[in-house]
Amino acid sequence: MPLTNCVRCGLLFSRTNRPVCPECIRKEEENFERAVEWLRNNPRQTIQAMSEATGIEKGDILKWVREKRIVLADASDLLRCKKCGSPIAGGSFCDHCKLGLTQAVSETLKEMSHEQGLQPLTEKRGMHYRPFERGRGARA
Numbered sequence: 001m002p003l004t005n006c007v008r009c010g011l012l013f014s015r016t017n018r019p020v021c022p023e024c025i026r027k028e029e030e031n032f033e034r035a036v037e038w039l040r041n042n043p044r045q046t047i048q049a050m051s052e053a054t055g056i057e058k059g060d061i062l063k064w065v066r067e068k069r070i071v072l073a074d075a076s077d078l079l080r081c082k083k084c085g086s087p088i089a090g091g092s093f094c095d096h097c098k099l100g101l102t103q104a105v106s107e108t109l110k111e112m113s114h115e116q117g118l119q120p121l122t123e124k125r126g127m128h129y130r131p132f133e134r135g136r137g138a139r140a
Contacts, residue, residue: 031056032064039070046074065090 001014006021013021020028031054038054039045047065050072051058065075068090080087081094083101088094093101 028060031060032069035061035064035070039072044073047072047078048074066092 001016003012004015004019005012006024007019008024009021011021011023018025034054035050035056038050042049042053045053047058047061050056050061061070061072062078064070065072066079071090075089077087079090081097082092083097084094086094086096091098
């Protein structure tokens with residue numbers, strides 16, 4: 001595993017799949033739990049109100065909204081689709097752009113499999129096991 005510096009605190013650590021050290025991950029999860037508890041007691045609040053009340057950075061809160069870990073009243077005012085810019089409640093893309101991207105990827109995969117002469121995955125039927133045809137079992 002490569003050594004890298006944590007993007008939050010600068011500590012040198014052995015990177016796995018996140019660019020953040022284990023200590024910063026722990027702190028982030030503690031902040032997340034605090035945010036969830038605050039939301040339970042104060043439903044339908046804004047990012048600004050949560051940030052001021054809990055001391056959690058707005059960027060962290062927006063990240064959780066984008067990851068769909070929490071839902072806030074004003075999220076669609078702040079989050080925009082990365083492709084078309086329309087307001088979204090969470091994630092990275094609006095439903096229309098997600099559908100378009102899914103169709104584009106599907107078409108590309110079909111073209112690639114056709115060019116390589118591969119059978120599409122939807123036409124494969126999987127593995128079949130017939131013990132009696134191989135002489136491994138006897139029918140009564």
